[in-house]
Amino acid sequence: MNSIRRYLFGLFFVIVIPPGAIVAQISPPASVTGHITAEVITMLAAVETSQLNFGKFAPGPQGGELMVTPENTVSVLGSVWPGSGMRNAASFYVTGDPGVAYTITLPSEPVTITHMGTARTMTVEDWRSVPAPTPGAGMLEDGSQMVYVGATLKVGPLNDNPVGIYTGTYTITFDFN
Numbered sequence: 001m002n003s004i005r006r007y008l009f010g011l012f013f014v015i016v017i018p019p020g021a022i023v024a025q026i027s028p029p030a031s032v033t034g035h036i037t038a039e040v041i042t043m044l045a046a047v048e049t050s051q052l053n054f055g056k057f058a059p060g061p062q063g064g065e066l067m068v069t070p071e072n073t074v075s076v077l078g079s080v081w082p083g084s085g086m087r088n089a090a091s092f093y094v095t096g097d098p099g100v101a102y103t104i105t106l107p108s109e110p111v112t113i114t115h116m117g118t119a120r121t122m123t124v125e126d127w128r129s130v131p132a133p134t135p136g137a138g139m140l141e142d143g144s145q146m147v148y149v150g151a152t153l154k155v156g157p158l159n160d161n162p163v164g165i166y167t168g169t170y171t172i173t174f175d176f177n
Contacts, residue, residue: 043176044096049146052124054153055087063156070130070148080155090149094138094174102138104129104147105173110154113168115161122166126152129172136177147174 054066057080064078070089076082094102106127114121129149131137138145149172155161 041097043100044094044102044140044174046092046094046147046172046174048090049093050088050091052090052149052151053086053088056083056085057081057155058083059155059158059161061157063154063160066153066155067126067150068153069150070128071150072148078155079157092147092149092172092174093144094140094147095144096140096176098140098143100140101136101177102140103135103175103177104131104133104138105175106133106149107170107172111151111168111170113153113166116165116167118162118164120160120162120166122156122161123154124151124168124170125154127170138174147172 057066060079062079064080066080067075068087068089072089074087110123110125112121112123
């Protein structure tokens with residue numbers, strides 16, 4: 001009699017409760033969408049705040065050199081008369097994330113400046129900077145730093161470098177470490 005009861009109970013269970021009903025009682029898995037955020041920042045930015053200016057001068061019969069240091073000191077060699085007027089080192093305002101170390105890359109080759117009315121030229125070379133152009137010498141401790149750049153202007157005699165204004169451009173690179 002016991003086995004009949006079990007058989008009837010099992011049959012009742014199968015007939016009254018369909019097989020899918022048991023599965024439906026289990027809740028489905030929970031799915032959630034997660035979010036991702038990333039921000040690319042400008043590690044370094046630089047702007048020229050003062051141009052490199054060799055000022056007014058007069059070349060003599062042999063020419064020579066006019067030097068402006070990053071510290072704004074001026075000296076001449078050869079037969080160049082420095083004249084009067086303003087001269088100054090270039091300055092760059094470098095900004096970025098606080099604590100970033102960076103390297104300054106100055107021109108490695110002479111840069112040509114050209115007379116505005118003729119094709120006559122002079123060269124600028126022996127570039128120097130403060131901080132120095134060594135790996136990691138620049139440091140944005142508070143998120144900014146001034147960089148000063150000087151160089152040497154090679155001046156020919158007056159026949160080669162006639163009176164007038166000479167201009168040119170150069171590239172300086174600031175790269176984070």
